[in-house]
Amino acid sequence: MFEPSTLKDIAKALGLSTSTVSRALRDTHEISSRTKQLVMDYAKKINYRPNPNALSLKERRSKSIGVLVSEVANHYFSQAINGIESIAYDKGYHVIITQTHESYDREKINTEYLSSRSVDGLLISLSAETDDVAHLKYLHDKGLPMVFFDRVAEEIDTHQIVANNEKGAFEATSHLIETGYRKIAHLTSSAHLSISKERLSGYSRALAQHNIPINEDYIKHCPHGGMFHEEVETAIQELLDMKDKPDAIFVAGDRLSIGCLMVFKKLNIKVPEDMAIAGFSNSDVLDLMSPSLTSIRQPAFEIGQIATEMLINLIESRYPVTEFEKKVLDTSLFIRNT
Amino acid sequence: MFEPSTLKDIAKALGLSTSTVSRALRDTHEISSRTKQLVMDYAKKINYRPNPNALSLKERRSKSIGVLVSEVANHYFSQAINGIESIAYDKGYHVIITQTHESYDREKINTEYLSSRSVDGLLISLSAETDDVAHLKYLHDKGLPMVFFDRVAEEIDTHQIVANNEKGAFEATSHLIETGYRKIAHLTSSAHLSISKERLSGYSRALAQHNIPINEDYIKHCPHGGMFHEEVETAIQELLDMKDKPDAIFVAGDRLSIGCLMVFKKLNIKVPEDMAIAGFSNSDVLDLMSPSLTSIRQPAFEIGQIATEMLINLIESRYPVTEFEKKVLDTSLFIRNT
DNA sequence: TATATTTGTGCAATCGTTCCCGACATACCG
DNA sequence: CGGTATGTCGGGAACGATTGCACAAATATA
Numbered sequence A, B: 001m002f003e004p005s006t007l008k009d010i011a012k013a014l015g016l017s018t019s020t021v022s023r024a025l026r027d028t029h030e031i032s033s034r035t036k037q038l039v040m041d042y043a044k045k046i047n048y049r050p051n052p053n054a055l056s057l058k059e060r061r062s063k064s065i066g067v068l069v070s071e072v073a074n075h076y077f078s079q080a081i082n083g084i085e086s087i088a089y090d091k092g093y094h095v096i097i098t099q100t101h102e103s104y105d106r107e108k109i110n111t112e113y114l115s116s117r118s119v120d121g122l123l124i125s126l127s128a129e130t131d132d133v134a135h136l137k138y139l140h141d142k143g144l145p146m147v148f149f150d151r152v153a154e155e156i157d158t159h160q161i162v163a164n165n166e167k168g169a170f171e172a173t174s175h176l177i178e179t180g181y182r183k184i185a186h187l188t189s190s191a192h193l194s195i196s197k198e199r200l201s202g203y204s205r206a207l208a209q210h211n212i213p214i215n216e217d218y219i220k221h222c223p224h225g226g227m228f229h230e231e232v233e234t235a236i237q238e239l240l241d242m243k244d245k246p247d248a249i250f251v252a253g254d255r256l257s258i259g260c261l262m263v264f265k266k267l268n269i270k271v272p273e274d275m276a277i278a279g280f281s282n283s284d285v286l287d288l289m290s291p292s293l294t295s296i297r298q299p300a301f302e303i304g305q306i307a308t309e310m311l312i313n314l315i316e317s318r319y320p321v322t323e324f325e326k327k328v329l330d331t332s333l334f335i336r337n338t
Numbered sequence C: 001t002a003t004a005t006t007t008g009t010g011c012a013a014t015c016g017t018t019c020c021c022g023a024c025a026t027a028c029c030g
Numbered sequence D: 001c002g003g004t005a006t007g008t009c010g011g012g013a014a015c016g017a018t019t020g021c022a023c024a025a026a027t028a029t030a
Helices: A007-014 A018-025 A033-045 A052-059 A075-090 A104-116 A134-141 A165-179 A194-209 A229-241 A254-266 A300-316 B007-014 B018-025 B033-045 B052-059 B075-090 B104-116 B134-141 B165-179 B194-209 B229-241 B254-266 B300-316
Strands: A064-069 A094-099 A121-124 A146-149 A160-163 A184-189 A219-222 A248-251 A276-280 A294-297 A326-329 A332-334 B064-069 B094-099 B121-124 B146-149 B160-163 B184-189 B219-222 B248-251 B276-280 B294-297 B326-329 B332-334
Touching (some): A007 A018, A018 A033, A052 B052, A064 A075, A064 A104, A064 A300, A075 A094, A075 A300, A094 A104, A104 A134, A121 A134, A121 A300, A160 A165, A160 A194, A165 A184, A165 A194, A165 A276, A165 A332, A184 A229, A219 A229, A229 A254, A248 A254, B007 B033, B018 B033, B064 B104, B064 B300, B075 B094, B094 B104, B104 B134, B134 B146, B160 B165, B160 B194, B160 B300, B165 B248, B165 B276, B165 B332, B184 B194, B229 B254, B248 B254, B300 B326
Parallel strands (some): A064 A121, A146 A160, A160 A326, A184 A248, B064 B121, B121 B146, B146 B160, B160 B326, B248 B276, B276 B294
C-alpha cells in the first residue's frame, strides 16, 4: 500500500543511474553541480527518504540505542529518558525504550529483543529481581557496547553513571536523626541491587555517626522493588507489629514511597505525626503531599544525558575501549515540613 | 566489533547452501528431517538470530509500530503504553515510543522520524498544540495505517478509540454540583483538542441540567496542556482575581491537576475548603493527597490494547479498509473526601 | 529396464543503498 | 597528433534473508 520512493525511482525519472543519484545526494565532489541540483530538487519534490533498513543492512549498524528501565511511569526514569533522548536525537540516534517492570524474565526477553533488533548499544538500569547478569555479559563479551546507569552491574566492565546514593542516604537519614527521630527503619528494594547496597550503607553510616545501633529488623527489603503491593504492605505491617516499632522510615525509592504512603493511608497512619518519612524520589507529585515528605532528588535528566554521551562514544570509538569510567553525581536534599 | 552470525556462516560451517539453511530454519517440508535437525541444533548453538533489517528490507515491513504521545511521565499514557505493548508483543510487533511534550513541532519531527523508520503503522494521541494534522493526513493518504486514541483527529478517516469524555465530565461536574458547589470553573487543555471539546460539553450539560448559567470567564484553556507552569498559574490567578470567584474547579487532565495543586499549594489555598477540585486523572499518586480529590479515571490500559488490536488488524488486512469504527469506553468516577 | 514421480538441495534474483572500478568524454601538454 | 590528467557518470557487487525455479538423486511405476 504505502510505497516510499527509492533511488531507483529518482534514477529512472531523471535518466540517471542509481549510483549517480546516490552520489549526488551525498554531495560527492565527482558529480557535476548541475546534476546534483537536478537530483536534489527532484528528491525534495517527491520527498525522498533513504530506507533505514537498507542503510542498516549496508552499514551494519542501526543508529539506534536500546534502553532497559523498570518502568516509564517512574518519574526518575521518565526524566532520565528525556535526558537520553535529548542527546540521542542530537547525534542522530533513535531510542528504543523497553520496560522490565522489575522482572528478571522480562529483562531477559527485552535484552534478547533489543539485540536481535541490532541496536548499536544498550543503556541499562537493572531490574529489582535481577541477580544474574549472564544475559548481558554474553552480549558485552560479544562486543555490544553498553553503559549502566542507576542500578549497575559490577561484574560487567564498562562505563557506569550513578547518583551518590551513599551520600544521599546519609544526608536523608542524618536529617531524620537531627529532627529528633531515633528509631529509623529502612524500606528498600531487593538486596542485590547496587542502589540498595549503597543506600543501606549511607543509612548505616548516619546511624553509626550518631551512635545509634543498627536494628536489623528495621531493615525491610522488597524483592520486587515494590511492584507488588503486598510486599510493601507486609514489610510495613511487620514494622508496625514490632514491640519497639520505628517512628520514622527512610525509603529507598519512588515506587516504594508511593506504596508506603498508600499503606499508611489505608491504616490511617499520619505522616509525620505517627511516622516520619524521608526518601529517594523524583516525583513532583509527591511534593504536593501535605505535609510533603523530605526527599532526595537525583539529577535524572543529567544522568540520562551523560550515560548516552558515554554510550555513543563507545559505539563510535574506532578502537576497543578498555578504560572505563564510573561517574557519580550528587543528589540534592529537599527538606519539607519535618 | 559485534558481528552476529548469518545464514551464510551456518551454511559454510555445515557445508550447505544458504537457501537450505533458511528453509530448514523455517521448517519447510521439503527439507529432510536430518538436515533440519542438524541446522537447528547448530543455529541454537551459535545463537543465531535473523537480521531484522534484512527481513524488513525483503518483506517491505518492519513489524514495528510507532506511538505518538505527549509524555510517558503522564500516568494515563504510561498505562496506555503498557496496554499497547501487551498486545504488540503478543503479535510479534515492536513498539517505538516517541514523546511530543505537547509540542506541534516535535509531533511533526517524530512523525517524520517514525515514517522514515518505516514503521508499519501509527498509534496517535495528538499534542495539545496540534491544530493542523496535515503531516498525518499526508501519510494516511499514502496508505500508512493509523489509529487515534484519546486525542483524535476528525479530519482523518480511520479508527478511533476514546474514553467517554462527555459523560465523565458530566458526572464529575454533577458530583460537584450535588455536593453543593455552584460556582464551578473549568480548567482545560487547548480548545481544538477533541478531549477538550468533549469534556467542556459534559461540563456544560451538567450545569445546564441544574439550571446553572455558564460563565465563560470560568472556562480557562491552557494552549500547551499545562506543560508550561505559567499558563496554569495565570489561569488560576485569573480565576482567583474575579470578583465572583469560583468555589470549585473541574480539571480536564492529569498534568493540569498537578499544576493546579502546585499553584494552590504555593498560594496556600486549601483543598477542598477554599476550592474543591474534581478532574480527569489516572495517577495513583494523586490519590494519596489528603484529602484526595475526586477523579475520573479512564481505562487507559484497555484503550491502549484495543487501539493496538485495531491497528494491527489494519496493517495485516489484505484489502484496503474503508469502514472505520469509533469505540467509546466508559470512565469511572472515584469520589473522595468531598 | 526405462520412465515418471518424489525428495532434497543449490542457484540466482530481489529488497534499497553504497562504493569500488572502469568507461567515456574533454582538456591539456609535449 | 599521441598520451596523460581530470571530470562525470554507469555497471555491478555487496549487505542478509527469502523463494521460485532448476536439477540431481532416490524411489516408485509401467
